[in-house]
Amino acid sequence: MSEKKVILTGDRPTGKLHLGHYVGSLQSRIKLQSTHEQYVMIADAQALTDNYDNPEKVHENVIEVAIDYLSVGIDPSETTIFIQSMVPEIHEIAMYFLNLVTWNRLKHNPTVKAEIRQKGFGESVPAGFMTYPVFQAADIAAFHADLVPVGDDQRPMIEQTNEIVRNFNRIYKTDALKEVEGLYPNVARLPGIDGSAKMSKSLNNGIALSEDLKSVMKKAKKMFSDPNHTNIEDPGQVEGNPVFLYLDCFCSDTQKLAELKEHYTRGGLGDGSVKKYLGEVLVEFLEPIQTRRAQFEQDKGEVLNILKKGTVEARKKAAKTLAAVKEAMHLNYFK
Numbered sequence: 001m002s003e004k005k006v007i008l009t010g011d012r013p014t015g016k017l018h019l020g021h022y023v024g025s026l027q028s029r030i031k032l033q034s035t036h037e038q039y040v041m042i043a044d045a046q047a048l049t050d051n052y053d054n055p056e057k058v059h060e061n062v063i064e065v066a067i068d069y070l071s072v073g074i075d076p077s078e079t080t081i082f083i084q085s086m087v088p089e090i091h092e093i094a095m096y097f098l099n100l101v102t103w104n105r106l107k108h109n110p111t112v113k114a115e116i117r118q119k120g121f122g123e124s125v126p127a128g129f130m131t132y133p134v135f136q137a138a139d140i141a142a143f144h145a146d147l148v149p150v151g152d153d154q155r156p157m158i159e160q161t162n163e164i165v166r167n168f169n170r171i172y173k174t175d176a177l178k179e180v181e182g183l184y185p186n187v188a189r190l191p192g193i194d195g196s197a198k199m200s201k202s203l204n205n206g207i208a209l210s211e212d213l214k215s216v217m218k219k220a221k222k223m224f225s226d227p228n229h230t231n232i233e234d235p236g237q238v239e240g241n242p243v244f245l246y247l248d249c250f251c252s253d254t255q256k257l258a259e260l261k262e263h264y265t266r267g268g269l270g271d272g273s274v275k276k277y278l279g280e281v282l283v284e285f286l287e288p289i290q291t292r293r294a295q296f297e298q299d300k301g302e303v304l305n306i307l308k309k310g311t312v313e314a315r316k317k318a319a320k321t322l323a324a325v326k327e328a329m330h331l332n333y334f335k
Ligand code: TRP
Pocket: 008, 009, 010, 011, 012, 041, 043, 046, 136, 139, 140, 148, 150, 154
């Protein structure tokens, strides 16, 4: 048995991944994969909870997200990448978990509440959507995860998972399930290029990892910065300025960045030239990722093979947990 701590994490395949995903979670997954037993799930079943009427979109994006993972450097020889819907054991565990959560508790999950508002479900929230945190708890518990590296919008999911795990272990007098810790990025969430808090497809304010490089330059030039910095000679504000937030994440020349910040704060440095520099930094970051993406796009068969292999691995692990769960619940009729 490996002594490594287990990581389980994942994304809904509803679109290509963007720079926000990179900063929020991909980066830590890449860093942690060599020292941890890492599972990365492409959460297609969860994606269907708010896209049940668009299965083609989810299907397509499973492969796109897999290619995003592979091209940023999630290495299938170190990380098990798998497709959620192909691991039925998770869904079986989730079904038993549903008994351990109240409807009222689900209604008060802040992430779910915000999503219901944003998606305009009103009173007609699909039960599958309402209960997706329970399924997410099963995703995590099925793998005996120690750590879940996710964006901080996922905090309520981790809390919900631990409540269910504690309830399960107490009610069924077992230690079959394990509590988990969220691992959150130590940098603030990357804002959209328009300065709004989150990158979203509908606002077209994000930069995809697969974004055309010319479009990257254009978006960098359009980026929201210090709105009060109208004259180049005036001092500008670095703090909370999206242009500098992006540079903090993607510029590896720390000395140059420190100088730019100092100059901008002092006055005399125009937004145009900082944004142009940001564009160059982003292009330099994205270019090698996109070169690898192009290779995987040429060989989708290989991508599917990686997913298939990962899914077989993942099922083995989840099946063990399911057996322990059923044992604890006295659902063990035939030896
Ligand atoms: N909720 C995550 C998202 O919206 C995806 C996800 C599903 C996940 N299951 C998970 C993340 C388990 C971490 C752990 O992208």
